[in-house]
Amino acid sequence: MATVLSVSxxxxxxxxxxxxxSHLDDRLRDQGHEVISLQVRTLPADALLGADFRHPAVVEATALFERVDGVVIGTPIYKAAYSGLLxxxxxxxxxxALAGKTVLPLATGGSVAHVLAIDYALRPVLTSMGATHVVPGWFTLDKDITVNADGTITLPGPTAEALAEVTDRFSTALRSEAALLQPSL
Structure with a gap:
């Protein structure tokens, strides 16, 4: 199966x-994919804000993007756009950096007024970075994500079903892309 980079x-x-x-990563793992998690907030602020391309943490993050088959990009929406950190x-x-990759954009936010931010703010950037296929993404309202005591989440039925569907569509796209790259016998 494919290797996926999950970027928060x-x-x-x-x-x-x-x-x-993390919830979606578990579903992808259950489908046989290897999932690597990258929390952008853990990268050094001085490297990010100073645009230090040679900083070891930035070099390592860049190498992760090179090594994977697919990328899940998750971001909160602020002021109708993806996060400045992302x-x-x-x-x-x-x-x-996304050439040859299948990408799933996901967003969370406090209002349905931001639902189009995926298509108008994030998707054009992902496409300009060479993504082979940006599958339809999903916006989830903050109020629909209940955090349990153990750190897992609970989602209302329709939200859980929609997220399962977009995750499965992404997984299928990864498998299709991998099949196209397999040498013919």
Missing amino acids: GSPSATSRTARLL KSLLDLLPQY
Whole structure:
């Protein structure tokens, strides 16, 4: 199966976005994919804000993008756009860091007024970075993500079903892409 990089662009240590990604990562693992998690907030601020392309943490993050088959990008939506923290990472990656990759964009936010941020703010950036296939993403309202005592989340039925569907669509796209790359016998 494919190797997937799960990127959380949330600056919060108690992020609902990161917890939602973890939930989806488990589903991808259950489908046989290897999932690597990257919390952008753990990268050194001086490297991100100073655009230090040579900082070891940035070099390592860049290498993760190179090594994977697919990328899940999760971000909270602020002011109708993806997080500045995520932007600072994307700005440091090579121009075509997503070339040959299948990408699933996910967003969380406090209002349905931000639902189009995936298509108008995030998708164009992912496409410009060479993503082979940006599958339809999903926006989840913060209020629909209940954090349990053990750190897992509970989602209302319709939200859980929609997220399962977009995750499965992403998984199918990864398998299809891998099949296309297999040499013919």
